[in-house]
Structures are given as structure tokens and as C-alpha cells.
Amino acid sequence: RVQDPGVVKLAVIPGDGIGPEVIAEAEKVLDAATADSGIRFEKTRFSLGAARFLDTGDTLTDSDLDAIKEHDAILLGAVGGVPGDPRLKDANIERGLLLKLRFELDHYVNLRPSKLYPGVPGPLAEPGDIDFVVVREGTEGPYVGNGGSIRRGTPHEVANETSVNTAFGVERVVRYAFDLAERRSKKVTLVHKTNVLVHAGGIWKRIVDAVSAEHPEVAVDYLHVDAATIFLVTNPGRFDVIVTDNLFGDILTDLAGAVTGGIGLAASGNINPDGAFPSMFEPVHGSAPDIAGQQKADPTAAILSTALLLDHLGLRTESEAVTRAVEADIADRGTAARTTAQIGDSIAARLQA
Amino acid sequence: RVQDPGVVKLAVIPGDGIGPEVIAEAEKVLDAATADSGIRFEKTRFSLGAARFLDTGDTLTDSDLDAIKEHDAILLGAVGGVPGDPRLKDANIERGLLLKLRFELDHYVNLRPSKLYPGVPGPLAEPGDIDFVVVREGTEGPYVGNGGSIRRGTPHEVANETSVNTAFGVERVVRYAFDLAERRSKKVTLVHKTNVLVHAGGIWKRIVDAVSAEHPEVAVDYLHVDAATIFLVTNPGRFDVIVTDNLFGDILTDLAGAVTGGIGLAASGNINPDGAFPSMFEPVHGSAPDIAGQQKADPTAAILSTALLLDHLGLRTESEAVTRAVEADIADRGTAARTTAQIGDSIAARLQA
């Protein structure tokens, strides 16, 4: 979606908490990675998140959204205020901003690679070789906001929440997963809970079976979500591409982040593969207000998100250079604490070298 | 619910796969534990599961259910046929049998303790001291079977699945969790996804807040389900009592089983605390048809389920004796493989000694 060749219109949403700090480093690395490429980023900064809401009462206005749509891609830090802040009681920044962007911009592929880089300490005694990608559906399932309650707050309250799944929505993300597996180790694992969620699971199973018939080279596996969490800690090496719904993908990718050394390293892309809307790249972690402004946050996840962004823009070489610089930085990490900026500087310096 | 003092009417459902093998050992241990107690088990065996379905086409008939209701408690092995068996294509043994029992017998507390016993190898490098209980709601949430689809199998299919949550249903299980925490380390963690499942999560949050006000000694914590999976692998020692919905509880308890040495050790109780219906005790693991009949299954989870059963019947001493015998057996486990029966014999022998 690079419209004017050589110029990439990038919407930058630093957000709340540690968001601005990690985004500063991500931008530094993006600039270093593309310095000699003839690519120029034309950036627009959007002040969105809890801080903006507290200031103006707005979460994401129609005009914000229209302006964001004019861009080629989005780089987002993290959004969300201090948990328990009474002024945010009735705000739902997650739904009103983050999920609204994913839904309005039709980010139907939520791409979350999990890789255990050499030298990274993790919680598993024998992690083995971890290198898989979760293709999480991003616009359907239990995330649609199709819920309600009656007699709220009384002993007779009933609160419902409906997962909505369409053949259109499931098929496009399943196709993406199979195409990705063709370029990787040719294995797709569907994760769902078909034995209990008969209808929501049934549509996924049928569509995976159908698409699988078009990919005879790709091995297909099915796991219930509960069993999948077991394998993520006992044998994560068995996974190549996991395809799953919005909620199961949310759960599995946090766990996957943990087993690969923490969500301080986990990158993600919210992708609209059709190119109808700009895709959005963000670390999996949240805004961590408790350590905000202290230069304690690890910007690596935000930086790796720029590698996904570059890849999405077709800038393969630059994307791989960022990944290699991060890998080299991780391999050299000692035990001495570094500031957010020091980590960003070190990775950027490797790209300039 | 022991009706005739001294006699416990026990419904035994060995089930499929490794079910009969592990139940044989559980019965052996139950007999050994109660030999001198004046308690006599009057057992009725129910042939239920995939094998019965293949034989007769029945999963759980009304008369099965009526007969089971006449008992004081139920001991279940595992149910489910060989995955992919074409004859079971349209059977859903899980929903038609296991979930039907939980729902019809109003097993609103699905109790799943997680403890890392000394000497048990697990996947975590530094597990720390793991000892918590998940109180999983058993009769509501996404498990209600309130789903459907239109235009099934066409490109225009829409498949929905509705989570139903009531104040009645949530409050009773939350109260159980707080009462349990009062007898343990006085900490309750609610796990949900309130930022996305606004209605289903909202009712849980409000009720936990309300019940918490009646338990000033109990510390209360909230975690989104994705974050909870991270803590289960990075700091499981932080948990005491987790209270959560049916689906999140399913996912968390498999993961919890994995971090405490595998679901071969994980016991569970499906409890109706009111005593209106018999409670049901079963290992968390499935029927594992691939190793069935080979004496390879670990009966420990089934045996620990009898400890929960004894405790539920008010037979505290006998329950603790079973737990201690299992602990001693685990501590002495060498690396030599033992048969299912050898493990059961060894635990029963410790009780006779």
C-alpha cells in the first residue's frame, strides 16, 4: 500500500504509559533501517488513549478514524490508563480504541510470531526450538461486542455474550494461515473447543478441512484450546502455524509470549491483507503505567513490530535487517540493566554499522 | 449426603479408553482407605461412554440419569472414543454424557486443586511452591450449549454461540470460592476478560466485589485470562484460590495440570454443594484411547479424585490418608516404569501399612 513510491505515510499512536517510550525507540530503529533505502516515512502523530480521554472525553472520533485511514500503516505503542483509576471507570479504552481500530480497519489477521531467541531466559526448563506464528482472527468471535444484560446488579441479572462467526470471516483468515504455512514448515494447527462450542467450533473445523484439501503439502492438526496450552509448555516445538479465533488467540499468544521470554519481546501485526485499510503494528504488551516514564520498559517488542511493518510494506531486506539486529542485541545482552533508550540505541547502531 | 450411616451408595462410571484401568486402581485405594472406617461402599457400575454408544446408540438416557441420582456420589474414569472414529462422527459424548451429567446434577463447583508434589518433574525451570485451587463454574457460561448456525456449510454460514451468566449462578460459586479461601491462604483471584466480554465479565466483577465485602480478611485480585496464563508459568506461587467461568476454568486447569507435572496427576470434583444431587469425581485427563488396555496410564489423578470424594463425604481422615499415601508414592518414584496396577498397589499398600 505504499502509494507514492518512496514515501510511506505512517500513523504513529504512542498511547499511554510506556507506549511513548517504546515507540520512540521503534521509530529510531525504523529510521536507521530505512536510511539508505530511498524510503521516507511521512509521519502523523495521533494522541489517543487514556490521557486523551481524560483530557477531552474522546476515545476515537470519526474524524480520527478518517484521518488514520489516509495512512499506509500504523505503529501503535500501548493504550490504557492506570487500573482502577476512578475517572476511567466508565471508559473502556480497550474496546473504544484498540478493538475499534481492529474492527473498523478490518484487521482480520492478528499475526503473532513466537520465537525463542538464543540467549533469552524463559520459564521452561527445556524449551527446545520454539518458532511458530499464531494467526489469530481479529474481527469476529467473542470479541464482536454482541452482549447485554438484564436486571443488572440485581439477584436476577442475566448477562449474555455472543460469539459470532461467519464463513466469510473464518475462511479468509484460514486461507492466510495456509498460505503462511506454505512459506514456513508446512504445518497448520487449528485450535478451538469443538467438543463444547459445537457451532462456533464446527464452522472453523469445516472450513479448515475444506481449505486444507487445496493444500495437500500442508499437514493439519487439531487441538482443543485446553490441550494446546499444555503443549505450549511441554512441547512448543511442535507448532508451526496456529490458526484460531479471536479469544483463544488472545490467550495462546500471551502464554506463547511468556514461554519465549516474556511479552517484552512479543511483536504483533493487525493486518488487513486486502490493503483496503492500513495495517497496524504493536507490541503484545500493555501500557504498564506502573513503570511508565522511568526508562525501564523493554522496547524490543515495539522494535520487532517494525520488522513486521517493514515486511508488510514489502521491504523484506529492511525487515530482516531489523530482526537480525535485534537477535544480535539479544545475544549480547548481559545482566546489566539498560534503559529503554540504550536498548533502542544499541539496536539502531547495529543497523547503521 | 451419606444417607444410611455407614453405607455410601457409589455410582461408578469407568468409561472408555484408560478409564476402566485407572478406576480399578482408584477403587482399590478407596477400599484400602476405608477398610477400618466402618464405611461400606455399595457400588453400582454404569456402562456409559463411546463403547456403549456404539453398542446401543444411547449416550445417557433418562433412566440412566434417574438411577445415578439415587447415589451418594459418582466416581468417573474418562469418556470418549478414538478421535476421528467415523462411527462417532455425529456423537458428542462430551456434551451428551459428561456435560449432561454436570448440568443435570447441578455441579456448579468444578473443583480442581493444583499442587506441585515434591519430586515431581515439571516443565518449569523454577516452579516455586505451587499450591492453589481453581474453582471453575460448572453450569453456565459458554458451556450452556446456546448456539446455532444458519446456511451451514455454505459461504454464507453464520455460527453463533452464546455465553449465559446469571447472578444466581455466579454468586453461588463465588461464595464457595471465598469460603474455601477462608480455610486456605485467604486470597481469591478472579480470572475473566472484563475489558472485552463486558457483560459476561461485568456480572462476575460486580458479584466478586459484593461477596468480597463480606470477607474482609480475604485479599482479592483480578486478572484477565491472558495475563493469568502468563503468571501460571512465571509465578504460579502467587495463586491461592482462582475463581472463574466454565471456559476459562477449562483452559487454566489444563495449563495448571501441565505445570504441576502433567494431567496424569490432576484430580477434580464436580460438586453440588447443596447436596441436592450426587457430586462426581474424576481425573482431569481424558480417555487416551491410544494407550488404553496397556497398563501404561498413571492412575494417580483418579486416586487423588477419591481423596476429593472422601473429603466431600465428610471422611476427612480417610481423605488425608489417601493424599499422604500418594505423596509418599510420588516421592519414592524412581525412573523405572510401573504399570497402572503397580502404582495402585503401591499406594493401597501404604494405606494398609
Ligand SMILES: CC(C)[C@H](C(=O)O)[C@@H](O)C(=O)O
Ligand atoms: C487490550 C485487549 C483488548 C487486547 C485483546 O484482548 O486483544 C490485548 O490483550 C491483546 O492481546 O492485544
Ligand SMILES: CC(C)[C@H](C(=O)O)[C@@H](O)C(=O)O
Ligand atoms: C471433555 C470436555 C467437555 C471437558 C470440558 O471442557 O470441561 C474436559 O476438557 C474437562 O476439562 O473436564
